[in-house]
Amino acid sequence: MSAPSDRQTPLGRQTTLLLQELIRNAAVNDGTPDSGHEIRQVRTLQAFFEGSGLEGVVVEPHPGRGNLVIRIAGTDPHAPSLVLLGHTDVVPVEPAGWERDPFGGEIVDGVLWGRGAIDMLDLTAAYAVVTREIARSGFRPRGDLVFAAVADEENGGHYGAGWLTEHLVDLIDADYVLTESGGAPTGSLPSVGVMVGEKGQAPRTLRVTGVPGHGSAPWGAQSAAVIAAEAVSRIARFRTPTVITPQWRAYADALDLGPTTAALQDPERLYEALPATGALQGFAHASTHTTISANVIQAGEKLNVIPGEATVRLDIRVLPGVDGDEVDGYIREALGDLLDHIRIEGDQFVESTVSSTDTPLFDVLRKAVRRARPQADLLPMLGAGGTDGRFYRLRGIPSYGFGVLSDRWDYGTFRTLFHGHNERVDLDSIDLTVNALDHVVREFLGTDHGVRLAR
Ligand SMILES: [Zn+2]
Structure with missing residues (x-):
């Protein structure tokens, strides 16, 4: 056997x-x-x-x-x-x-x-x-x-x-x-x-500051965990610009999906065409976007303490031509007013x-x-x-x-x-x-x- x-x-x-x-x-x-x-x-x-x-x-x-x-x-x-x-x-x-x-x-x-x-x-x-x-x-x-x-x-x-x-x-x-x-x-x-x-890498860490307090009275508290959770969902919803690279254009042609092909090559229509790519959806999206994925989230240690600090580590993969400043710009745009409580850390960048x-x-x-x-x-x-x-x-x-x-x-x-x-x-x-x-x-x-x- x-x-x-x-x-x-x-x-x-x-x-x-x-x-x-x-x-x-x-x-x-x-x-x-x-x-x-x-x-x-x-x-x-x-x-x-x-x-x-x-x-x-x-x-x-x-x-x-x-x-x-x-x-x-x-x-x-x-x-x-x-x-x-x-x-x-x-x-x-x-x-x-x-x-x-x-x-x-x-x-x-x-x-x-x-x-x-x-x-x-x-x-x-x-x-x-x-x-x-x-x-x-x-x-x-x-x-x-x-x-x-x-x-x-x-x-x-x-x-x-x-x-x-x-x-x-x-x-x-x-x-x-x-x-x-x-x-x-x-x-x-x-x-x-x-x-x-391959895409480049620009990992970042979000350092979230809230106010610690007693876990028995969460109303009105400024939990770093809650702010971090909101940050993670804003990041997940955020759309970086759609870019049709020469490699993606050729790939979409090779996929041979009939009329969907043109949509897959059009920044305005790409999102609506993604489901047609089936198991390749994630790849199709990653091929056409700088991606930001919040993968490591840490907050709190003790059950009865509202955490005053949290960290969110972002796995960021950049398209050709995108630099570190652009990446930081995306994060700031995604977080908006949460930036009052969040510091963006890290400057690592591999093109x-x-x-x-x-x-x-x-x-x-x-x-x-x-x-x-x-x-x-x-x-x-x-x-x-x-x-x-x-x-x-x-x-x-x-x-x-x-x-x-x-x-x-x-x-x-x-x-x-x-x-x-x-x-x-x-x-x-x-x-x-x-x-x-x-x-x-x-x-x-x-x-x-x-x-x-x-x-
Ligand atoms: Zn390998």
Whole structure:
């Protein structure tokens, strides 16, 4: 019941076996420094590479937060290099919501279950398989091939790609990056999604001040909890400007929703058209708006005390071109007269990043997809969430979220599995993806694409 299928290709079978191991290691990152234990993934990967002649470097910025980087040197120092950037941590689970063991790696009816099956241990496993295969086959890439299995992506990359960028950038440096979130088929043709960029981040905290008092006499009191609750609902109702980005325009076209398409591309009519996008509603809205989500709300400690202080933490994701001042303006507008009791704190800002599709790697991705789906074109998308790709894009290095998923997984389904219950991947998608990646690496690193990009 839990063995890879005979129908799989050799690369697909290897990926499936490695993915099962990575899922069973349960490298759960709950956001605390001592969680994650990605070093277990490093040990599994080291065992996987044993005998291939590839060793790599292990970096552990905090005990247990292991990263593994392997570089296969190219033959031409001027040829562009490629990094396969996979994170090894996963987000926590709520086991009660699962139909199967989230860390069992079971295969049932051609589907592999477990936390990380699509985010993104499947890709990390595929990257390892392709890298080992390149080494074993004696293929000599022109530019370097880098395999980077990194920790802590699910909490900002502080012990992973972020740390490595800051302290050991040469170790993970490359001219091009492939990473997560691509591959979902969209529309009837279908188009295959490639994440060419992602929204930026501008988290803020609202500090609410009320007047403490006795919980037995709430009438007329100025509870910080009540003010915070009103602030949260005003934020939820507030509408930031609707912006039709080039990526959203193309995505709406690909969705193929008939007359609704035009409404989805019209800032005046977008809200009325959102329900027609079904499971994609949240994505459609996030693709066209800077979003503000009040996700952590704290007030009060003791049952009989009306709280005098409260905090509300806002997860804010910005569209390309939106800056920190604009974000603060939105918050002020949403809160209105509540600002008498609320201070906005924080100035953290990471801009939205988008890579050009006019690159030799993007052309190679298109070719690889067409080997599996001759009719398909690539659909450049802007991710609503964050990935480690931004650490490269912020340095001007093109980064694409790439994969090839089977028709079973439209983007709506795909998204609900991310961080959701019953995360799983079908074996066909594993096969499609690893074989496409193998093709991309051989084609891109085996062909002369001229010299490296200046940056
Ligand atoms: Zn991920």
